[in-house]
Amino acid sequence: MSDNPIKIMIKSKLLSSITQTLRGIGKRMTERIWRLGTGTRLFFLTIFYSGESFKRFHLTLREIYFTGVMSLLIIVVSAFFVGMVLALQGYNTLQKYGSSEAIGVLVALSLVRELGPVVTALLFAGRAGTAITAEIGLMKTTEQLSAMEMMAVNPIARVVAPRFWAGVISMPILATLFSMVGILGGYIVAVPLIGVDDGAFWSQMQANVDFRADIINGVIKSLVFGVACTMIALFEGFDAPPTAEGVSRATTRTVVISSLAVLALDFVLTSFMLVI
Amino acid sequence: MDRTTIDLWVGIFVAFGVAAMLGLAMKVGNLTSSKIGPTYSVTAAFENVGSLKPHAPVKSAGVVVGRVDNIVFDSKKYEAVVTIKIDKRYVFPKDTFANIYTAGLLGEQYVGLEAGGADDTLKNGDKITQTQDAIVLEKMIGQFLFSKASESKADSKTEPSTKAVDAKSGRAKSTELGDAPF
Structure with missing residues (x-):
């Protein structure tokens, strides 16, 4: 009888901890859904206000320079090494089945269909996405965006839309460059280093890579990744709490969410493309 | 600007x-x-096309002379009608033989044309009458096993099959003991 109040206390403590956990989960979920809605609204606003980024195209050009041209080095170098490693690994396996001439097909198809768009998008999220988030987050922290609004300049039209279109334009170009440079890297390993026949390398590749089914689909993929990566980076920057910690967290989230979104979208797009 | x-x-x-x-x-x-200039198309009926696909190459003497245009199923005769487009530069006699071959052991399938000796030539819309189906590996293995079985049935009266089984199990046992590393 005497330990009854204690029991009740323990029970109530347990109950409150459970409700607290549930409340935390619910809060997180509503927070996510809230952010998803805000992000979607920002996306449509960006599309709506993007007229100015084409009318004053030098704004977009500047951003293409910062997101696209400045990413060239990392894209080209990593494409080269990815292509070389693909050729080495592929040769090692194909040789067991006596079909080492198919190395060109292996390198080209895996680059054009998958690795080109996906690795480019991942590198792009790390190289350009973080820069966009940090820049816009800092603009917000230093109240440049509010200052623009005070001067009747729409920050979405002036800051967000040019960066969005720059990302969407840059990504397919970077992805095709990645594929081409990767294939050249694979060629350098396969033909002069390993000694696969030069003609067989290219002719088997041409016989098995379809322009519409493989190359165009790869470009479509990279276009979708471009929209996703850029939009996530822009939204995270736009939504970042105006503190140093907030900007740093937003930058981290950009990389994490972009990478996950790219990989998930890749699966969805591939399944659609294989069905059609 | x-x-x-x-x-x-x-x-x-x-x-x-x-x-x-x-x-x-x-x-x-x-x-x-994939562009092969102006073409003319002929059809050929096969009982089985295997895994032949549209855009597969059509070869004669190993040279690509055309491409498979489309493959449809004829529900009256229960056979596959393959339309192939042949480059206008190449002319084939009317009694050309169409086969479905496989490139290598695991490669893709293609149509092979073997020219006959007729004076008339194939024209647009003609039909190749002499065809040979794709080789289906399961069918071949089935036929092989069937012929083997019928052979051994004839032999089995003279030689009991248990002997082979005994020999096999005996060998297995010996390797189990003899090849032990310790």
């Missing part, structure tokens, strides 16, 4: 992109090789 160095760099960037796209289209893809 003033020209800036940024314009130059973006121009170079876009030019690189276009060049890579062209490279992919011309050097890697089949945009150039």
Whole structure:
């Protein structure tokens, strides 16, 4: 009888901890859904206000320079090494089945269909996405965006839309460059280093890579990744709490969410493309 | 509008992109090789086309002379009708023989044309009458096993099959003991 109040206390403590956990989960979920809605609204606003980024195209050009041209080095170098490693690994396996001439097909198809768009998008999220988030987050922290609004300049039209279109334009170009440079890297390993026949390398590749089914689909993929990566980076920057910690967290989230979104979208797009 | 160095760099960037796209289209893809000039189409009926697909090459003496245009199923005769497009430069006699071959052991299937000796030539819309189906591996193995079984049935009266089983199990036992590393 005497330990009854204690029991009740323990029970109530347990109950409150459970409700607290549930409340935390619910809060997180509503927070996510809230952010998803805000992000979607920002996306449509960006599309709506993007007229100015084409009318004053030098704004977009500047951003293409910062997101696209400045990413060239990392894209080209990593494409080269990815292509070389693909050729080495592929040769090692194909040789067991006596079909080492198919190395060109292996390198080209895996680059054009998958690795080109996906690795480019991942590198792009790390190289350009973080820069966009940090820049816009800092603009917000230093109240440049509010200052623009005070001067009747729409920050979405002036800051967000040019960066969005720059990302969407840059990504397919970077992805095709990645594929081409990767294939050249694979060629350098396969033909002069390993000694696969030069003609067989290219002719088997041409016989098995379809322009519409493989190359165009790869470009479509990279276009979708471009929209996703850029939009996530822009939204995270736009939504970042105006503190140093907030900007740093937003930058981290950009990389994490972009990478996950790219990989998930890749699966969805591939399944659609294989069905059609 | 003033020209800036940024314009130059973006121009170079876009030019690189276009060049890579062209490279992919011309050097890697089949945009150039799939075009075979003006063609004429003929049909051929097969009982089984295996895994032949549209755009598969049509070869004669190992040279690509055309492509498979489409494959439809004829529900009256229960056979596959394959329409193939042959380059206008190549003329084949009317009694040309159409086979479905496989490139290598695991390669794709293609149509092989073997010219006959007739004076008339194939024209647009003609039908190749002499065809040979794709080889289905399961069917061949089935026939092989069937013929083997019928052979051994004839032999089994003289030689009991248990002997072979005994020999096999005996050998297995010996390797189990003899090849032990310790």
